[in-house]
Amino acid sequence: MTKTADWIAVDWGTTHLRVWVFGPGDEEIAHLTAEKGMGALVRGEYEAALLGLIAPYLADGVATQVIACGMVGARQGWAEAGYQTVPCPPPGIEAATRVATSDPRLDLWILPGLSQDHPPDVMRGEETQIAGVLSENPGFDGTLCLPGTHAKWVQISAGEIVSFRTVMTGELYAAISAHTVLRHSVGEADDEAAFLDGVQDGLMSPEALSVLMFRLRAESLLEGLSPGAAAARLSGLLIGLELAGTRGYWLGAEVAIVGGATLTAKYAAALRAQGLVPRVADGGAMALTGLRAAHSSAVDDGGPK
Amino acid sequence: MTKTADWIAVDWGTTHLRVWVFGPGDEEIAHLTAEKGMGALVRGEYEAALLGLIAPYLADGVATQVIACGMVGARQGWAEAGYQTVPCPPPGIEAATRVATSDPRLDLWILPGLSQDHPPDVMRGEETQIAGVLSENPGFDGTLCLPGTHAKWVQISAGEIVSFRTVMTGELYAAISAHTVLRHSVGEADDEAAFLDGVQDGLMSPEALSVLMFRLRAESLLEGLSPGAAAARLSGLLIGLELAGTRGYWLGAEVAIVGGATLTAKYAAALRAQGLVPRVADGGAMALTGLRAAHSSAVDDGGPK
Numbered sequence: 001m002t003k004t005a006d007w008i009a010v011d012w013g014t015t016h017l018r019v020w021v022f023g024p025g026d027e028e029i030a031h032l033t034a035e036k037g038m039g040a041l042v043r044g045e046y047e048a049a050l051l052g053l054i055a056p057y058l059a060d061g062v063a064t065q066v067i068a069c070g071m072v073g074a075r076q077g078w079a080e081a082g083y084q085t086v087p088c089p090p091p092g093i094e095a096a097t098r099v100a101t102s103d104p105r106l107d108l109w110i111l112p113g114l115s116q117d118h119p120p121d122v123m124r125g126e127e128t129q130i131a132g133v134l135s136e137n138p139g140f141d142g143t144l145c146l147p148g149t150h151a152k153w154v155q156i157s158a159g160e161i162v163s164f165r166t167v168m169t170g171e172l173y174a175a176i177s178a179h180t181v182l183r184h185s186v187g188e189a190d191d192e193a194a195f196l197d198g199v200q201d202g203l204m205s206p207e208a209l210s211v212l213m214f215r216l217r218a219e220s221l222l223e224g225l226s227p228g229a230a231a232a233r234l235s236g237l238l239i240g241l242e243l244a245g246t247r248g249y250w251l252g253a254e255v256a257i258v259g260g261a262t263l264t265a266k267y268a269a270a271l272r273a274q275g276l277v278p279r280v281a282d283g284g285a286m287a288l289t290g291l292r293a294a295h296s297s298a299v300d301d302g303g304p305k
Numbered sequence: 306m307t308k309t310a311d312w313i314a315v316d317w318g319t320t321h322l323r324v325w326v327f328g329p330g331d332e333e334i335a336h337l338t339a340e341k342g343m344g345a346l347v348r349g350e351y352e353a354a355l356l357g358l359i360a361p362y363l364a365d366g367v368a369t370q371v372i373a374c375g376m377v378g379a380r381q382g383w384a385e386a387g388y389q390t391v392p393c394p395p396p397g398i399e400a401a402t403r404v405a406t407s408d409p410r411l412d413l414w415i416l417p418g419l420s421q422d423h424p425p426d427v428m429r430g431e432e433t434q435i436a437g438v439l440s441e442n443p444g445f446d447g448t449l450c451l452p453g454t455h456a457k458w459v460q461i462s463a464g465e466i467v468s469f470r471t472v473m474t475g476e477l478y479a480a481i482s483a484h485t486v487l488r489h490s491v492g493e494a495d496d497e498a499a500f501l502d503g504v505q506d507g508l509m510s511p512e513a514l515s516v517l518m519f520r521l522r523a524e525s526l527l528e529g530l531s532p533g534a535a536a537a538r539l540s541g542l543l544i545g546l547e548l549a550g551t552r553g554y555w556l557g558a559e560v561a562i563v564g565g566a567t568l569t570a571k572y573a574a575a576l577r578a579q580g581l582v583p584r585v586a587d588g589g590a591m592a593l594t595g596l597r598a599a600h601s602s603a604v605d606d607g608g609p610k
Contacts, residue, residue, distance in 0.1 A: 175485050
């Protein structure tokens, strides 16, 4: 017999929907995922997508608390959950938006994103991973790097997000490798040395970026550069450019990288090449820790306000 | 009654096929275009695509000379026409590859591209525009800028192409504006001041490129940046990055820009903002002049060798 949920944590991004179902005593009774991110849904489809995963765990006659973070709260998401403005602590349940649902078994709360006025910037989803990091490391003072489609560099001090900067690295890599002439020359990145060469080129010669990109094509035509090495160099160039554009965030700072295994390994290698010794944490685990922290404070306060 | 061709000039790039048909006395009797570039064709389809335009002008029992340049000679084109290596004069008919055709009315010659060993680089099509420029201005000594999908910066001295550099600006703009989150924020560029701001940012702060790109998204979300201004800034950023990566080509040099009206106007504005007074020439006209020069030398020599 399927167990009944006590509460449900949801990390809902552009490409993925990740759900953790908790029973009494905060026991994790299910971890479910679907490729139903914001990019694959229109507004009316969110509730059905969520119910498709969690319906078996909902009890009739009870509104089960669901706490969600990520692009689900964007203007194009289920419902807009607004932004908190930095500097501020990571937003908790008291800043969440309660969203009306058709199914009475849902008591849905979406956490807000963060915005920055000067220079203008936004994040959505990463603030909950940051909440997780600070929940586990309350005294952390330094820089968090959250690589991904839109990588975030975040300055943390005294429990607050002081400032942050978004870099389009992941999305640039995807667009360039699939939608330019480089699609004929890049494959699966498989060359660590070529990656690190790219990082140094991107970091030391950012002005040459769009020259060095075409050079990958020329080298593959004229010198037989392999698709794996070309992909590794392209990835390195873009991460090197990112490091050039975020130097103030990492130079001489304590840096922790938060994300999936593949990306954090790349960023750690790139930063070690600059003499840093970054710590690494899993992004999915930190999102869950952040959602748990929001749930705990809701329970402590007798429910979301 | 349709006139019969004496010879035919073909500029065949990635996206376009442009044909000029000449009668006796080098009179232009037709100018035809089709959106049948290399990107839309596979190897066996080139001859039919060309005949679809020029068949009415071919005489039976005669092989009409066709001189072509551009991606039609690429590895993925009709037939690979190889490369000449710089430094060298623009390649003429003596370097062309004769391509066998099914239809005996065609006597097809494809001009080669140019390659550079250090650093590795290639061009295909622009060399014929350069031939046109040098045919009209034999004493030109300076830099040619040929903006486009893959912009080329070319150092010319003593009638030779000394060196060149390719920058992926046009293709980056297309990929980024269509295949990243910026697709929600950019429209038709319509703001000259925003364009020039972008140029200065890209030129002075190339390391911030992938930060400034996301900032367009943040400004459109938080401050209502218009799609026209966002597009102009993005275009300016990428052209500014190009100028940063080609400074040795234009700083203190005589520069002529060769291309279509819209792009040459943008590049001229960007270079004027750096204190230059660039000349401008039409790319299609220069390609035709280059193809005519190849034809003339073929006639002078009694035919291609």
